[in-house]
Amino acid sequence: MTRPVRGLTLKGDVSFAKNLAVDQNGAVSSNNASGMGADTQLSTVSTFSEFGSLLFEVPTELEFVGNQEDQSLVSDLNLDLIVNAIAAGREEPDFLTRYLYHQLHDGHVMYYRQEIFRDLEDGILLEALEHFAQKIHQVRVHAEQIEKMQYRHQQEGWFLDEIAIYCEAVTSLAGHLGICNIRSKGLSSFREYLSKYVASAAFTSLDAETRNLEKALGAIKYSVRIKGLKVEVRRYDGELDYSFEIEKTFERFQQGSVKDYKVNFRGWPGMNHVGAQIVGLLARLFSDEFSALDDYCRRHAGFFDENIRRFDRELQFYIAYLEFIKPLRLAGLEFCYPEISEESKEIFAIDTFDLALANKLVSERATVILNEFHLEEAERVLVISGPNQGGKTTFARTFGQLHHFASIGCPVPGSAARLFLFDKIFTHFEREEDLANMSGKLENDLVRIRGVLEEATTNSIVIMNEIFTSTTLYDARFLGTKIMERVIDLDLLCVYVTFIDEIASLGKTIVSMKSTIIPENPAERTYKVVRGPADGLAYALAIAEKHNLTYERMRRRIAR
Amino acid sequence: MKAHLLYTQQDFNFASELPPNHEDLTQDLELSTLFESMAQGDKFLLEVSKRVVFASLKDPEVIIYRQHILADCIAYPKMAREIYDIAVMSAQGKRGLWGHTSSHFPSSILSGAVRELEMFVGLLKQLRGLADSFADKVHSEGFGTLFRSLQTDLDDDYFVVIDRHLKQLRFQDGVLMSSELNKDNSGINYVLRSPWDTKLSWKERIGIGSRSSYSFTIPPRDEAGANALSDLTSRGINIVANAAAQSADHIESYFSMLRSELGFYVGSLNLRDQLQVKGEPTCFPIPAAWNKPELTFSDLRDVSLALRSDNRIVGNEADARGKMLVIITGANSGGKSTFLRSVGMAQLMMQCGMFVAAESYRASVSNGIFTHFVREEDSSMRSGRLDEELSRMSVITDLLTSHSIVLFNESFAATNEREGSEIARQIVRALVDADIKVFFVTHQFDFAESFRGEQRRDFALFLRAERDADGRRNFKLVKREPLPTSYGEDLYKKVFLVSSNSS
Incomplete structure (x- = not known):
């Protein structure tokens, strides 16, 4: 399992971390092959029980070979927009992306994750975990920096800081987990592991030693005098601040705001040999502090616990998703933990919405319209019709997104939901760019739809959006009816968006829904899709209303 | 010390954003030609000209x-x-x-x-x-x-x-600074110290007691070392250099x-x-307050057209005092767009303090000049064009305040005339009632006609592009009311008659 990914190589005589290796999860462990300092290292092989996984009740390694997700599903449902928004800016976007696309077909795992999400609804716990994750991230960044550093004293100082951050993160998390109300199997098991780890003698002494050493080094203050090529180092002796005097002299020029010419200096990771020589002299001026540091680094090379590392990595899945839905919740939108129905297709969702659209609207401070659906008894198919720009496509996407995110164990948009444990989701959306080649397109469409209907089982979900819009009404009605008959035969769950009213009344397993209008003001689009018989409506003035460009509304807009 | 050549008591803010409609104005009024003529190939002048002209x-x-x-x-x-x-x-x-x-x-x-x-x-x-x-x-x-x-x-x-x-x-005696240790043991918090304050302790001077200072010297050929030293020095003089710069x-x-x-x-x-x-007339326009909408001009030229054309171009004149709506109808290629552009451009030029290309020009100073021109490239997609036009109108509406001017060119015609006219009518009425002056070039007779029987007398001015008796256009607009048909037919004949068999 353990293979060296980034061995630290150090110049100079000390190789305190030379044998560090990283296993494939990224956890640092020690490789004792050379035998250096092996007896004093804090072992990562714990004497207490190992922690399993936050993502699977029975730890499962997913084998991912390339991109397995269905690309048309991803783009039709705008899953890519959502997944990218969740994973963007995260440390391991690829890891997250894989799990965010990987649909589960096992209700137990979905509930295992739902339980953990429920625990994280506790803001204090979530905040503690987020803090922990940030700190562990810093630890990793430090380790990367150390590899790039060339000078011993520099690496040692950085290593001390790395462990200080680690100790703080672990201690603080253990404290918080101790007082939080945890119900999930996943988090309880980790809490148990962590409390034992923090109480271990190895960890407590590491923590204490780290603090003492930091304090001692922080107290050092010295002076450097440079003349020509000569550098002199001594203890600081209270000399006056000269920049302050000069600044006073030039004060009269300061008026208005101008560019800041102060150069932004950084001491790391590019400490040069002059800096290293200076620290070398300081190590002689302050020999107690520096030899203690040497010793410390030799003894603590393998400090990072492997179980904690894996926990941190898997935790990102939860934190990333919760962080993504946080602004939506703040905007008043609800998320719920769906019941997963393995047998019955009597599904529903209340106060639900399109996650991708809501993410955009909330960032623009616009209102998100909520929708709902429910299928009872033999009902299987939702046929959506009604005016354009009335929210039909959005509704279809919402249906698919709900099932996808339920299947990866996440809370989904809505105040309550029961969703079906499907084996696969199929989508077929009309694409604008297809319009150029209309003759070839119809045939292509039919080939693809035939493929879908052949592959789909009675446990599949099929979502079709505005197909056949570019053909004649007669053809569209004929083909739509034929396809709907196949869908009804398969008894599968289906959402079918169409401009052909007749499709909505082809059978009693069909529920007709439509994008709505307000009776007294037909131009006002509600973006609400509700049950009701199909009736086609589209007016040019309705578009004017949509843009708020009628006389009354313009008067109000300009009068502001 | 201030230049104050654009305002009496303040600097011009060249860093401020161009108004949100500047791209529309540039495209619709063909302002690129104006700016290029002002710049004469100088990119800096081009930028300055744009910013000042747009900041009406x-x-x-x-x-x-x-x-x-x-x-x-x-x-x-x-x-x-x-x-x-x-x-x-x-x-x-x-x-x-x-x-x-x-x-x-x-x-x-x-x-x-x-x-x-x-x-x-x-x-x-x-x-x-x-x-x-x-x-x-x-x-x-x-x-x-x-x-x-x-x-x-x-x-x-x-x-x-x-x-x-x-x-x-010039730091002839070297640079002295204090420092502390950063987390990586490099120096931080460099503070320049007065060099003449350093003194050796007496013990050190006579060589007894523990050493309180160590030193080293960079070898003369160690270029990297010398650079590193100057880097350290730099930290010391950083703040001082900042003050001078x-x-x-x-x-x-x-x-x-x-x-x-x-x-x-x-x-x-x-x-x-x-x-x-080019022999085009210029004059300083007379800016008036808005309280009664003023607009009179004579021999007004479209500057962009004048600069690009080799021939003398025709000027227009109008007396639109008190008019809140000017509707321009008539023959295609009859100078309607040119007229619209010349009014928009003159207004912009006046409101940046420039001369205008006219014999005389007197107008109220507006709160903003906006254009809504039909965009031909948008005509392809299904119902998208009307939607696009309305969406642009909506953006403009958000920017409008009373005492603005809006120039429409063939707007809202992407649907049938009855619907297009109704949309245009509601928008124009709302604008005029909000004390916004409207210029509208249109083919939609239903729309143009509906403002003729307006109760408020002299509320609208109707101009029409005319053709000569021989059918050619003379590009001069006259004060005349709209006709129920446009002149698209003769253009059609000219373009399509020859190839009618093939269609």
């Missing part, structure tokens, strides 16, 4: 302030261009001094700042020379104030003082503002030269 003035007094300065420039073009050249030299001089303006070395920032300050002194003296020669000749308040401030504020002693302080910053910047920004503000007038001179070559 709303106060007739400021317009007059600029008109007077421009009048001085027209009377003494050599003076204006010489001052401008000095300001340009300050920028060129700075580039010459600093190979790279943002150095990472405080020592070069410091020495660069000193050289820069010396260069600026020379140019300021030239500037004062010009002030001495022209102070008595100019008439405008703007130039008067500028020249007086150059004569009184520029005190020679000012720079003598600077020199003395800069000499102290900022002082130089203050003087530079004065020149820069002078160059930008005067740049507008130089651009105006360039444009005027071009129009004179």
Whole structure:
């Protein structure tokens, strides 16, 4: 399992971390092959029980070979927009992306994750975990920096800081987990592991030693005098601040705001040999502090616990998703933990919405319209019709997104939901760019739809959006009816968006829904899709209303 | 010291955003030609011209302030261009001094700042020379104030003082600074210390007691080491170098503002030269307050068309005093768009303080000029075009305030006439009722006709593009009411009749 990914190589005589290796999860462990300092290292092989996984009740390694997700599903449902928004800016976007696309077909795992999400609804716990994750991230960044550093004293100082951050993160998390109300199997098991780890003698002494050493080094203050090529180092002796005097002299020029010419200096990771020589002299001026540091680094090379590392990595899945839905919740939108129905297709969702659209609207401070659906008894198919720009496509996407995110164990948009444990989701959306080649397109469409209907089982979900819009009404009605008959035969769950009213009344397993209008003001689009018989409506003035460009509304807009 | 050539008491903000509708204005009024003529290939002038033209003035007094300065420039073009050249030299001089303006070395920032300050002194003296020669000749308040401030504020002693302080910053005795340890054990918190305060303890001086200092010397050939030392030194003089460089910047920004503000007038001179070559008339427009909508002009030209055309172009005249709505109908290629552009452009030129291309022009100063022109490239997608037009209108509506002007060109015709007219009617009524002046070029008779029986008398002015008896257009609009048909038919005949068999 353990293979060296980034061995630290150090110049100079000390190789305190030379044998560090990283296993494939990224956890640092020690490789004792050379035998250096092996007896004093804090072992990562714990004497207490190992922690399993936050993502699977029975730890499962997913084998991912390339991109397995269905690309048309991803783009039709705008899953890519959502997944990218969740994973963007995260440390391991690829890891997250894989799990965010990987649909589960096992209700137990979905509930295992739902339980953990429920625990994280506790803001204090979530905040503690987020803090922990940030700190562990810093630890990793430090380790990367150390590899790039060339000078011993520099690496040692950085290593001390790395462990200080680690100790703080672990201690603080253990404290918080101790007082939080945890119900999930996943988090309880980790809490148990962590409390034992923090109480271990190895960890407590590491923590204490780290603090003492930091304090001692922080107290050092010295002076450097440079003349020509000569550098002199001594203890600081209270000399006056000269920049302050000069600044006073030039004060009269300061008026208005101008560019800041102060150069932004950084001491790391590019400490040069002059800096290293200076620290070398300081190590002689302050020999107690520096030899203690040497010793410390030799003894603590393998400090990072492997179980904690894996926990941190898997935790990102939860934190990333919760962080993504946080602004939506703040905007008043609800998320719920769906019941997963393995047998019955009597599904529903209340106060639900399109996650991708809501993410955009909330960032623009616009209102998100909520929708709902429910299928009872033999009902299987939702046929959506009604005016354009009335929210039909959005509704279809919402249906698919709900099932996808339920299947990866996440809370989904809505105040309550029961969703079906499907084996696969199929989508077929009309694409604008297809319009150029209309003759070839119809045939292509039919080939693809035939493929879908052949592959789909009675446990599949099929979502079709505005197909056949570019053909004649007669053809569209004929083909739509034929396809709907196949869908009804398969008894599968289906959402079918169409401009052909007749499709909505082809059978009693069909529920007709439509994008709505307000009776007294037909131009006002509600973006609400509700049950009701199909009736086609589209007016040019309705578009004017949509843009708020009628006389009354313009008067109000300009009068502001 | 301030230039204040665009406003009496404030700088022009060249960093501010262009108005959100500037791209529409540029495209619809074909302003690129205007800007290019002002710039004459100079990218800086192009940018300045754009910014000043788009930042329309709303106060007739400021317009007059600029008109007077421009009048001085027209009377003494050599003076204006010489001052401008000095300001340009300050920028060129700075580039010459600093190979790279943002150095990472405080020592070069410091020495660069000193050289820069010396260069600026020379140019300021030239500037004062010009002030001495022209102070008595100019008439405008703007130039008067500028020249007086150059004569009184520029005190020679000012720079003598600077020199003395800069000499102290050569650090002949080395640099002393204190420091602490960063987390990686490199130095942080460098503070420059007064070198003459250091003293050896008596024990050290006679060589007893524990050593309290260690030293080393960089070998002469260790270039990297020498660089590292200068880097350390740099940390010490960082703040001092900053103070000197900022002082130089203050003087530079004065020149820069002078160059930008005067740049507008130089651009105006360039444009005027071009129009004179073409024989086009120019005049200073008379800006009026809005309270009663004013608009009268004679021989008004479309500047962009005039600059691009080899032939003399036809001017228009109109008396739209008190009119809130001007509806332009009539023959295709009859000069309707040209008329619309010429009105929009004249209004923009007036409101930035420039002359206009007309025999005379008198108009109320608006709160903003907006255009809504049909965009031909959008005609492909299904119902998207009307939606696109309305969405653009909606964006404009959010920007509108009363006393604005909106120019429509064939808008809202992407649906049938009944619907298109209704949409246009509601929008135009809402605008006019909000005290916004509307110019509307349209083929939609139903729309145009509906404003004819308006109760408020003389509320609308109707202009029509006419054709001569022989069917050719003379591009001059006349005051005439809309006709139920347009002249699309004859264009159609001209274009399609030959190939009608193939369709």
